[in-house]
Amino acid sequence: MVVMSGAKALVEALRREKVEVIFGLPGGAIMPVYDVLYDSDIRHVLVRHEQCAAHAAEGYARASGRPGICMATSGPGATNLVTGITDAYMDSVPVVAFTGQVPTFMVGRDAFQEADIIGITAPITKHNYQVRRPEDIPYVVKEAFYIATTGRPGPVLVDLPRDTQVGEADIEFPEKVSIRGYKPQTTPHPLQVKKAAEMLVRAEKPLILAGGGVIISGASKELVELAEYLLIPVSTTLMGKGCFPENHPLSLGMMGMHGTTASNKAVLEADLILAVGVRFSDRTTGKFDEFAPKAKIIHVDIDPAEIGKNIPVDVPIVGDAKTTLRKILDAVKSLKEDRVKETPWAQRVAELKREFEEYAEKMCQGEGLKPPKLMKLMRELLPPKAIVTTEVGQNQMWAALYFKAYHPRTFISSGGLGTMGFGFPASIGAKAAAPDVPVVDIAGDGSFLMTQQELACSVSENIPVTVVILNNSMLGMVAQWQRLFFDRRYASTNLGEIPNFVQLAKSYGAEGYRVDDYDEFTSAFRDSMKNEVTTVIDVPISPEENVFPMVPAGRSFREMIV
Amino acid sequence: MAGVRSSNEQSYVITALVEHRPGVLFRVSNLFRRRNFNIENITVGTVDPTTARMTIVIKGDEKVVEQVVKQLNKLVDVVRVSTLDPENSVIRELALVKVHAPNSTARGDIVQFAEVFRGRVVDASRESLIVEVTGTPDKIDAFIDLMKTYGVKELARTGITAMVRGPKTVPG
Numbered sequence: 001m002v003v004m005s006g007a008k009a010l011v012e013a014l015r016r017e018k019v020e021v022i023f024g025l026p027g028g029a030i031m032p033v034y035d036v037l038y039d040s041d042i043r044h045v046l047v048r049h050e051q052c053a054a055h056a057a058e059g060y061a062r063a064s065g066r067p068g069i070c071m072a073t074s075g076p077g078a079t080n081l082v083t084g085i086t087d088a089y090m091d092s093v094p095v096v097a098f099t100g101q102v103p104t105f106m107v108g109r110d111a112f113q114e115a116d117i118i119g120i121t122a123p124i125t126k127h128n129y130q131v132r133r134p135e136d137i138p139y140v141v142k143e144a145f146y147i148a149t150t151g152r153p154g155p156v157l158v159d160l161p162r163d164t165q166v167g168e169a170d171i172e173f174p175e176k177v178s179i180r181g182y183k184p185q186t187t188p189h190p191l192q193v194k195k196a197a198e199m200l201v202r203a204e205k206p207l208i209l210a211g212g213g214v215i216i217s218g219a220s221k222e223l224v225e226l227a228e229y230l231l232i233p234v235s236t237t238l239m240g241k242g243c244f245p246e247n248h249p250l251s252l253g254m255m256g257m258h259g260t261t262a263s264n265k266a267v268l269e270a271d272l273i274l275a276v277g278v279r280f281s282d283r284t285t286g287k288f289d290e291f292a293p294k295a296k297i298i299h300v301d302i303d304p305a306e307i308g309k310n311i312p313v314d315v316p317i318v319g320d321a322k323t324t325l326r327k328i329l330d331a332v333k334s335l336k337e338d339r340v341k342e343t344p345w346a347q348r349v350a351e352l353k354r355e356f357e358e359y360a361e362k363m364c365q366g367e368g369l370k371p372p373k374l375m376k377l378m379r380e381l382l383p384p385k386a387i388v389t390t391e392v393g394q395n396q397m398w399a400a401l402y403f404k405a406y407h408p409r410t411f412i413s414s415g416g417l418g419t420m421g422f423g424f425p426a427s428i429g430a431k432a433a434a435p436d437v438p439v440v441d442i443a444g445d446g447s448f449l450m451t452q453q454e455l456a457c458s459v460s461e462n463i464p465v466t467v468v469i470l471n472n473s474m475l476g477m478v479a480q481w482q483r484l485f486f487d488r489r490y491a492s493t494n495l496g497e498i499p500n501f502v503q504l505a506k507s508y509g510a511e512g513y514r515v516d517d518y519d520e521f522t523s524a525f526r527d528s529m530k531n532e533v534t535t536v537i538d539v540p541i542s543p544e545e546n547v548f549p550m551v552p553a554g555r556s557f558r559e560m561i562v
Numbered sequence: 563m564a565g566v567r568s569s570n571e572q573s574y575v576i577t578a579l580v581e582h583r584p585g586v587l588f589r590v591s592n593l594f595r596r597r598n599f600n601i602e603n604i605t606v607g608t609v610d611p612t613t614a615r616m617t618i619v620i621k622g623d624e625k626v627v628e629q630v631v632k633q634l635n636k637l638v639d640v641v642r643v644s645t646l647d648p649e650n651s652v653i654r655e656l657a658l659v660k661v662h663a664p665n666s667t668a669r670g671d672i673v674q675f676a677e678v679f680r681g682r683v684v685d686a687s688r689e690s691l692i693v694e695v696t697g698t699p700d701k702i703d704a705f706i707d708l709m710k711t712y713g714v715k716e717l718a719r720t721g722i723t724a725m726v727r728g729p730k731t732v733p734g
């Protein structure tokens with residue numbers, strides 16, 4: 001035990017958790033911590049808006065698999081984190097957020113820059129803490145990291161009243177935590193595993209639906225092995241993109257509202273679905289009652305509350321994706337000695353795949369710059385392990401449909417919350433985690449404007465990324481819905497050609513390009529990977545462009561618009 | 563469900579052992595609000611210095627109850643949750659009923675009714691009596707109904723608390 005201030009104890013506790021980077025922005029109520037950070041080895045990346053600290057922490061966590069840390073002052077600093085924390089909660093991202101707070105004796109008196117961040121974030125965190133005494137800090141930090149990173153990961157917020165930062169106490173650092181009410185179950189029930197294996201071996205038209213849980217648990221190898229052994233095609237959710245290589249013959253791409261025709265047709269025909277690490281979001285399933293109408297469903301998830309929440313399942317399995325897939329694979333092998341070589345279903349699936357490839361090729365044709373073609377070009381120009389983040393809207397769905405991800409943790413998009421402005425700060429976080437690979441934010445003009453001020457952060461912190469703006473001068477996805485369902489009444493979706501993105505980028509000391517054809521795009525994109533600063537590439541596309549395929553909200557996949 | 567108030571939807575009794583900490587009741591009730599679960603009744607009492615016990619009555623179907631239990635279990639401050647089978651549980655509520663009793667006839671009747679319901683008169687003034695009754699919510703409803711003839715001036719009910727019969731426990 002040693003006597004030290006709460007702020008020192010905090011930074012020491014972070015060091016012990018092997019924290020390398022914190023994304024944040026200081027203010028009065030967190031200054032004692034910043035004063036200690038000033039002398040520490042931990043890198044602090046100064047964002048220009050706290051929302052981006054949270055998104056950058058998400059990008060860091062999703063690229064690296066390690067918890068992402070963000071920090072803000074009390075009141076407005078803390079409330080600015082809220083969108084990012086909600087995003088992390090929806091997408092199960094391990095983020096630990098630290099906020100300053102007014103001194104304990106002022107709490108509840110509406111003090112200057114007091115916000116009830118514990119009340120505000122209770123429904124959007126896995127757990128949160130308000131520290132009461134300096135000596136509690138190491139315990140709270142240990143618990144916060146443990147909760148954020150284990151079981152189904154998620155954000156944890158730690159609120160630090162100013163007196164707990166400056167106060168000194170006898171401090172000790174615990175090695176372990178034990179929380180009575182928190183014991184995630186990771187090992188699946190053997191009987192359920194056996195049942196699943198038997199069904200998989202017997203099925204004539206099995207399909208795997210793989211989600212973000214596969215990436216989180218690092219189960220890609222097991223997934224590929226199982227799929228190859230039984231010749232099962234694999235669809236993913238948006239969050240699962242990259243968990244199964246999309247250049248694999250068994251990959252059907254994303255399923256859902258903007259899923260590939262291959263995935264959305266296969267799920268209508270399948271007689272068995274093995275869903276792993278998914279939560280059956282309405283954006284993945286379409287109309288709940290008409291999802292996979294001919295199939296029995298096996299659902300593997302580490303969160304028992306996800307099982308049966310949206311879709312009734314036949315075989316529920318609570319467990320970690322990696323452990324469970326390994327056990328299912330072992331059980332399958334004991335039931336079936338040789339791998340499956342050829343099936344009518346595999347042929348059908350190959351046909352569906354070909355059909356979509358032809359469709360995608362068609363979508364690349366036509367006048368002007370076509371987003372599907374730009375996605376293909378970027379894939380060709382980027383190394384396999386390059387990381388792509390996206391904004392939200394058409395840009396995101398073009399990327400999800402037509403940019404093939406080959407590795408887990410290389411495709412990072414805001415799934416559950418659909419947060420415009422996510423992609424750019426997330427790309428900064430990802431690049432901080434993986435400085436040796438190119439990181440590209442595939443953006444829309446509307447989304448990019450929501451967090452473009454982080455050009456200042458990326459330039460001054462020397463974290464260079466590439467932003468490709470698919471610039472339709474519209475809030476494109478909303479405009480698409482207006483075109484399809486609101487009689488082309490473009491209420492408040494026309495953004496105009498504002499700003500000049502090249503000048504905007506340059507004013508921050510970043511690089512800017514405007515390109516008018518594929519050759520110019522290719523050369524600017526190549527440049528961006530060599531540039532020492534962040535590069536913004538403004539790519540004009542037609543404001544009339546639609547993302548297809550599409551299933552209207554709340555409908556069955558039978559009603560897919562192509 | 564028998565024992566607890568009846569309506570077209572069923573009511574279920576859930577007990578939760580929780581950390582005895584500030585904010586826990588907030589977390590639980592906030593969860594119910596956010597997930598659109600319908601709480602009929604919630605009571606909290608201390609079990610030991612670090613543990614409290616909540617008894618929650620919710621309305622819904624089996625699917626809803628399953629989600630409630632699973633979502634409650636996800637709260638870090640919730641140690642253990644179980645649903646009680648009403649057929650096999652003791653379910654009790656306490657009520658204080660202040661009844662208008664301006665004359666001796668009324669008083670006599672009220673005291674007699676209280677006895678039938680194993681209640682007690684715990685306070686008396688010239689114009690009113692306070693009766694304490696304990697029992698299932700149905701029994702308390704029935705008693706209150708009777709008192710309405712005299713005029714119920716004020717009513718305080720604790721909400722239910724419950725426990726499974728026999729040696730089985732909700733482990734802590």
Ligand SMILES: Cc1ncc(C[n+]2csc(CCOP(=O)(O)OP(=O)(O)O)c2C)c(N)n1
Pocket residue numbers: 391392393394395396418419420421443444445446447448470472474475476477478
């Ligand atoms: C913060 C936020 N506000 C509003 C929305 C609703 N919304 C979804 S897509 C979209 C349009 C996005 O426009 P843009 O970024 O230009 O991308 P595009 O669809 O044109 O590719 C909007 C407004 C949202 N998802 N997030």
